[in-house]
Amino acid sequence: MSADEPFMFPPDAGRADADALYLELDGWEGPLDLLLDLARRQKVDLRQISILALVDQYLTYIERAGAMKLELAADYLVMAAWLAYLKSAMLLPKAEQEDPSPEELALRLQLRLQRLGAMREAAARLMGRDRIGRDVFLRGLPEGLRTDRKTVWRSDIFSLIQAYGQVKARTAPRIYHVANRPVMTLDSALERVSAMLGVTLEWMEIRDFLPPHASPELKRSALASSFVAALELAKRGRAEIAQDGAFTPLRIRRLKEGAAAV
Amino acid sequence: MSDEPGTLERAVEATLFASEEPLTVDALAAHLGGIAPGDVQDALATLEARYRLRGVHLVERGKRWHFETAPDLAHLLRREKEQVRRLSRAATEVLAIIAYHEPVSRAEIESIRGVQTSAGTLDVLMEAGWIKLAGRREVPGRPVIYATTPEFLDHFGLASRRDLPGIDELRAAGLLDPVDEAMEAAMRFDPDDADESDAADDENLAD
């Protein structure tokens, strides 16, 4: 069955048998398609088809198909309902028309059919062209063109010796130097504070315990260590600590043997 | 071949004979080692003329050139087994709609055909290498749009889309415009009057 032949049975003719109708339905995809075939069978310009006649044919077709207990796609029925509405609207007096008018609906349908018809014809003409592999043929044994890629590597002497230098530098045994930082350890602070407390029973300010000529860094370290040392001596019951208020000088004095810590 | 062909002409001829796919002027120029594209173009024109009466023709399809057998010899060359994929009617219609309207979305295809298009139909055309995804339409939903490929032009023997059969007439008749546009144009004019004269109608539909 070719696409160009009218493959519909004439709606008013009884010659189409059930099988033929079934086959036709099988090949169809939808209502526009069917409508287009119906329109074409009127053998008139698509722009001049009578929508009314078309609607009649379509409805007859659906009726026939329905009578044959075919399972009709929803598309067909929706279109049938829409066309029935269109037909009744076209038969009504103009005054009672709603918007859009049946003329507009009919025109829209006509335009759609024209467009589908144009594409169907275009498709047929396209398929009829000289096609490769059917009408014209390419070379059966092409040698083929090959492009072989070849990589040319590039480097230079500086990159080479630099790379070697870096390997060597990276893997050379490493010597770690630790800078000699000025600190007073807790042990030496403890020793120093105990010794100095031993010479007097008077209160002494903590800064008197610091080395007199030390650098500022060493002084800070010594202050911290001496403070911790003083706390330690107080805990052991060998010294007492006093401070009059926050951030006032911290004073330390030796405790007599056996006296309790403050 | 009475007159001696030029060196470049021979080189272009040999390259196109040997190539497994059609070649653009630029691809030819590059393959031949940086020949000026203009010279390649000249050589192609000479070759095309030389082969015009032969059993093999040199043709340009979508800016790519290849040799193929002369169409009038088709009857001699048809293979026993058909090499060409047989397309369903749905697929041929969809292909025609894409070719004449490209780029076009699936919804637009469906509005012309009046039925849903199964994914399989588009797949078949993609697999044949005749259509491709051509981006998305910048409208709500950003639908995918389709267009034809150079292989499509190749297969159907079209130098370019302008060679699509009847495309100028269809465009002039407004048959490639969406229905809404045609409706608008037709409504500006009384459709009853328009039907009176084909000429008036034609003008009217051609937006």
Next chain:
Amino acid sequence: MSDEPGTLERAVEATLFASEEPLTVDALAAHLGGIAPGDVQDALATLEARYRLRGVHLVERGKRWHFETAPDLAHLLRREKEQVRRLSRAATEVLAIIAYHEPVSRAEIESIRGVQTSAGTLDVLMEAGWIKLAGRREVPGRPVIYATTPEFLDHFGLASRRDLPGIDELRAAGLLDPVDEAMEAAMRFDPDDADESDAADDENLAD
């Protein structure tokens, strides 16, 4: 192709062009619908003469005819494209180690570099023509050992390996300083060496 070819000549031309294998005179005659083999023979002779100066020749091999590229244009079928790439850091290091320590095995290279060396890196250096296999080390396992080639000296502008600066010279040039940058790079996980796959390696090698 100034003079018009005969019908049979065109048919033979198109058939041979489209055929997927060389054809005998008899096969051609049968294909063309029972033409007398003598006429086919004449057509072939005419065609052969016509194509003699072209970029494509009609040739007979073992009684079978086919078209093929003119021998003087065979070079067009295979083109070589050169691509210049810079040696990666990893490959440069390996090359430097081989140059300074040759002949050297892969295990030795790795122990000097402190990282694993992928086979791909050595392949690249072989492909570049800068190193070669220099036999096997006579130790358990008999590992392959590598050495540089004359091309290596050539490319790097060295008269001999003795021209390579010694360790003291490198130190004097500041090339042995544990530069922070170099340290950092070295401490990083080195993808060239970590990946065993040649393909990935190749990609990585191109800086």
